[in-house]
Each structure stands twice: as C-alpha cells, then as structure tokens.
Amino acid sequence: MLSNFIAFFLQINVEEKIKNAPDNRYEIGYVIGIYLPFILLVAVAYFIYYKAKNRKDLED
Numbered sequence: 001m002l003s004n005f006i007a008f009f010l011q012i013n014v015e016e017k018i019k020n021a022p023d024n025r026y027e028i029g030y031v032i033g034i035y036l037p038f039i040l041l042v043a044v045a046y047f048i049y050y051k052a053k054n055r056k057d058l059e060d
Helices: 002-010 014-019 025-053
Strands: none
Touching: 014 025
16 A cells, blocks of 8 residues: 555656656666566576576486
C-alpha cells in the first residue's frame, strides 16, 4: 500500500524531461540506462550457457 503511494509520486514523465533537456546528452544517458541492463543480462546468460556447455565432467 505504502509502496504504491510512493511510486505514484515518483512517476516521471520521460518524454517531457527529454523534450526540456538542455542538450542531447540526457537522451543518450536515458537510452544507455534502458539498454545496458538488458545487454548485461544477455551477456551473463551467455556466459553461464557457455560454461555449462563446456563442462569437462559431462560425458556425452
């Protein structure tokens, strides 16, 4: 209940902030902030897959 109340007041209108930003660096930072966690998650998943696939103790 309290978290919903706080989240309501913390909502940010991103489009308005980008439109009112002083330069393009804000938009670049926003894009990096959106895609970087996804890219890191994919990289970690691939690393785990690669290590599991190349285990020496598996006998196929």
